[in-house]
Amino acid sequence: MELVVLSIALGTDLFSVAIPIGMNPMRFSLVFRAAITFSIFHIVLILAGYNIGHFLGAVVEQVGVDHVQYPMMAMQNWANVLGALVLTGLGIHMIKENLADSQPDENKPHPLQGVSLLLLATSVSIDALAAGFSMGMLDVNLVKLSFILGIVIFVIAVLGLTLGHRAGRYIGKRAELMGGIVLIFLGLHLFWSMM
Secondary structure, eight states: OHHHHHHHHHHHHHHHHHHHHHTSOOOHHHHHHHHHHHHHHHHHHHHHHHHHHHHHHHHHHHHOSTTSHHHHHHHHHHHHHHHHHHHHHHHHHHHHHHHHOSSOOTTSOOTTSHHHHHHHHHHHHHHHHHHHHHHTTSOOOHHHHHHHHHHHHHHHHHHHHHHHHHHHHHHOTTHHHHHHHHHHHHHHHHHHHHO
16 A cells, blocks of 8 residues: 555556647547556666665665765756756757647657657656665565556556646647646746755
8 A cells, every 4th residue: 555655655646747739639548658668767767766766775884874964965956956957958849849830740740759758757756766775775676566566657647648648639720839838837946946
């Protein structure tokens, strides 16, 4: 149950980003691939953080606990800055694309494809790195953690993107514009919360 709650907490950023991204026109196959990508990134980053934290936990046992909080705080700040930049940049790109095109172009890249998807997956799953870092100092079943986290993140991604897609159908052709504005506000909120 604790791992489910942790996974849901790690997926809240993803959910808030998935709704405005989902306002773009997309097929379910794209939603499925994006949800898998988000799950993989969360699992990889939490395992990487866990191993770093586990290593530092062993060092702390030998050296002492004086500096253990600093690396975790630095990693959290770095994660927030990266996430804020990616969300703001993606929001600006979505607005620019929407205002530039009077009619939708089937060949233009979707935010859930290519480099945009990788940057987005990194920005929404970077919290998993910090969470894994602190968990590395505890005894956790990594197989169970990876399995539960992967499933929960997949479900959250599909729900968020599907809700966004339905909202986009009601809003019409300016849904991408609204989604971009929401992403910019989310990015600015992240910057604001660091101050």
